[in-house]
Amino acid sequence: DAGVIQSPRHEVTEMGQEVTLRCKPISGHNSLFWYRQTMMRGLELLIYFNNNVPIDDSGMPEDRFSAKMPNASFSTLKIQPSEPRDSAVYFCASSIGTSGNTIYFGEGSWLTVV
Amino acid sequence: GNSVTQMEGPVTLSEEAFLTINCTYTATGYPSLFWYVQYPGEGLQLLLKATKADDKGSNKGFEATYRKETTSFHLEKGSVQVSDSAVYFCALVQAGTALIFGKGTTLSVSS
Numbered sequence: 258d259a260g261v262i263q264s265p266r267h268e269v270t271e272m273g274q275e276v277t278l279r280c281k282p283i284s285g286h287n288s289l290f291w292y293r294q295t296m297m298r299g300l301e302l303l304i305y306f307n308n309n310v311p312i313d314d315s316g317m318p319e320d321r322f323s324a325k326m327p328n329a330s331f332s333t334l335k336i337q338p339s340e341p342r343d344s345a346v347y348f349c350a351s352s353i354g355t356s357g358n359t360i361y362f363g364e365g366s367w368l369t370v371v
Numbered sequence: 372g373n374s375v376t377q378m379e380g381p382v383t384l385s386e387e388a389f390l391t392i393n394c395t396y397t398a399t400g401y402p403s404l405f406w407y408v409q410y411p412g413e414g415l416q417l418l419l420k421a422t423k424a425d426d427k428g429s430n431k432g433f434e435a436t437y438r439k440e441t442t443s444f445h446l447e448k449g450s451v452q453v454s455d456s457a458v459y460f461c462a463l464v465q466a467g468t469a470l471i472f473g474k475g476t477t478l479s480v481s482s
Contacts, residue, residue, distance in 0.1 A: 289430055300415075300473040300475070305469040348468075359405075360417075360470050365413075
């Protein structure tokens with residue numbers, strides 16, 4: 258299995274630009290998660306989907322952030338407009354349900370906003 | 372709400388030393404507990420897990436036992452190697468929720 262695939266792996270963008278991060282979960286997994294990792298805050302859950310439906314988006318920082326999951330094999334996390342404080346590693350992860358099954362992580366998208 | 376607290380690092384050890392990284396949790400009900408490891412520049416990988424009280428998860432020489440009475444899931448390894456240098460995350464999940472992580476503990480092992 259290819260695992261969770263994220264793109265881009267690295268992105269450097271200017272403040273104010275739109276950033277779109279993409280994720281392809283493991284085939285057959287019906288739960289998808291977006292996490293953000295920073296030195297200051299560690300790993301924070303931004304949002305998670307179950308069967309393509311957003312279940313908990315309480316971790317989304319503000320209206321500049323939005324996430325979609327149009328089908329079972331694709332999700333996007335968009336930041337518009339981006340700010341320097343959004344610089345972080347964004348991880349996508351997937352699992353079969355959320356009842357103790359292993360959650361598999363992608364390799365992350367390293368975002369730098371200058 | 373649910374939370375995970377793990378010892379702050381960095382933890383610096385010599386090769387073949389004994390490792391303990393403490394992890395305690397707060398949760399309603401009976402969560403499943405995990406240790407994930409993150410090597411430099413990579414994503415998180417599951418190291419081990421335990422889904423009920425008194426279960427012991429083990430992998431690659433690492434062990435952790437789910438202790439409900441002390442709400443703990445401490446990670447141990449009898450003899451660490453340089454290749455174990457990484458960041459270790461304790462985490463919990465309950466049905467219908469996402470993984471909640473501790474802050475992470477950096478382990479540095481020197482030869």
